[in-house]
Amino acid sequence: MEEYVHWKKLTNPDYIGAYSFLPGEKKVLTIDYVKQEMVCGADGKKEQCIVAHLVGEKPLVLCRTNCKAIAEIAGTPNILKWKNVKITAEVKKVKAFGEIVEAVRISSKPPVSSDETKISCEDCGEFITPQAGMTAKELAEYFKSKCGKYLCYTCAVKYSKKMSDKKENEAKSNEAESNNTKSNDAGSDAPSEATESNESEIAHEDNENKD
Numbered sequence: 001m002e003e004y005v006h007w008k009k010l011t012n013p014d015y016i017g018a019y020s021f022l023p024g025e026k027k028v029l030t031i032d033y034v035k036q037e038m039v040c041g042a043d044g045k046k047e048q049c050i051v052a053h054l055v056g057e058k059p060l061v062l063c064r065t066n067c068k069a070i071a072e073i074a075g076t077p078n079i080l081k082w083k084n085v086k087i088t089a090e091v092k093k094v095k096a097f098g099e100i101v102e103a104v105r106i107s108s109k110p111p112v113s114s115d116e117t118k119i120s121c122e123d124c125g126e127f128i129t130p131q132a133g134m135t136a137k138e139l140a141e142y143f144k145s146k147c148g149k150y151l152c153y154t155c156a157v158k159y160s161k162k163m164s165d166k167k168e169n170e171a172k173s174n175e176a177e178s179n180n181t182k183s184n185d186a187g188s189d190a191p192s193e194a195t196e197s198n199e200s201e202i203a204h205e206d207n208e209n210k211d
């Protein structure tokens with residue numbers, strides 16, 4: 001009986017309901033968290049319900065059937081472990097109180113490629129896709145460690161190009177500096193500029209020695 005109570009809530013615009021779906025539409029949803037809370041139904045009655053809060057969607061009141069389906073996908077009945085679990089929801093006709101009604105039903109099978117955690121590129125915002133024999137997650141982690149942020153393959157290539165250009169420039173300026181120092185050390189034909197900077201360095205050292 002419990003699960004039949006909930007379909008009434010499906011007319012509540014604060015929650016996902018059968019009306020949220022186009023005909024034949026399947027929604028892939030990501031659970032943020034699940035908790036028991038008071039739900040005010042369209043009839044104005046308040047009731048304790050299990051509610052799945054979803055990423056970027058209105059919450060979904062869970063009936064027993066849907067809870068069981070999620071437990072199956074998550075591999076645990078512990079709702080605290082349902083965070084980030086991806087589910088496929090669709091509208092099914094179910095029998096309630098001798099009537100056929102439309103209700104949101106969650107598939108007990110995980111959405112296709114749910115094993116692949118979707119990570120967005122921090123530069124272009126697109127989902128990172130598998131490349132070069134690495135999964136999206138591996139790739140994301142790899143670029144995170146290399147570049148300090150989650151990047152897609154394209155942005156990572158751009159990023160590393162930018163970085164190597166920068167390094168090259170730095171290397172060039174370092175080279176120029178060390179050349180200056182060398183010519184200074186040699187003491188012959190030292191450009192006046194380099195001599196000046198050398199003098200100021202000595203002055204600085206003297207200041208430090210005074211303390």
Ligand SMILES: [Zn+2]
Pocket residue numbers: 121122123124125126151152153154155156
């Ligand atoms: Zn990108």
